[in-house]
Amino acid sequence: MNKHSATELELDLQVACDNQHLPSAAHFREWVLTALPAGRQDAELTIRLVDEAESAELNAQYRGKNGPTNVLSFPADLPAELNLPLLGDLLICKQVVEREAIQQTKALLDHWAHIVIHGTLHLLGYDHINDDDAEVMEGLEIKLLQQLHISNPYTPQCEDSTQNHE
Template identity: 35%
Template sequence: MNKKITLNIQIASKKIIFLPKKCQYLIWIRSSLMHVYQSNIKVLIRIVEKSEIKSLNYKFRQKNKATNILSFSYINDKMIDKNYIGDLIICSEIVTEEAKKKNVTLESHWAHITIHGILHLLGYNHDNLNNRIKMEYLETKIMASLNYKNPYIY
């Protein structure tokens, strides 16, 4: 079944060195959904600066630091459109810093962060060793299917 993906992208950062094209996000999202049988998916990706993601991270996770991505899943929310799986908030500054530190391409790291976020929206997490192994396996498998290197070996 061909999944229709409705993707809204909000740019709320002026500090962007690299920004994937919408078609790239769609490829990464579609690849992350291959094992899910929903037909239509809606996702919001918001690109933000460190100050905004730090504020959101504190408000929703009580962590007073900036992070690369936050995922807000709405899959089980009965008040929201059943096809709207959630929001990804991505800090372009941190993604760029991490890519440099890991010596990987910006495109590859953006792909990994997007896939990682989509898996969170689908209910995967890395809160314990077993869950982390499952999630990292899926991320690595999806990345390989897109001809990217293992994101955990750098």
């Protein structure tokens, strides 16, 4: 039995960029489900695919950083007593993901998978602000990507893979 067979995922995929060469909705769904903990019953999130202008604007507004970034995560800030499955929103910049895949000599779909899993983990509360947290998060990413038959994204040629993200 698949670890996600009982997980109800409501995924709102918004395409606000050039839609050529994007992964399928099924890919995004698989990647989010892979990042969710086993036994999770329900999850809701939005993934918005954007161009560099929108990414740069929101990166400046919410993180105080110039330029576009690969992924921004906006966790839902709901009171626990509501017990709602809303995880939050991911904003992913198509051009940055494509450029990073080329720079890091990664297969484009593999890099998309990594960025979606990385962002979903942020929505679940993981972070990489300090070295210990980064080690935990990266280890989990490597494990989850291996389940998808994707190699370690933090190999030497890829060590800058998530340098400019949230």
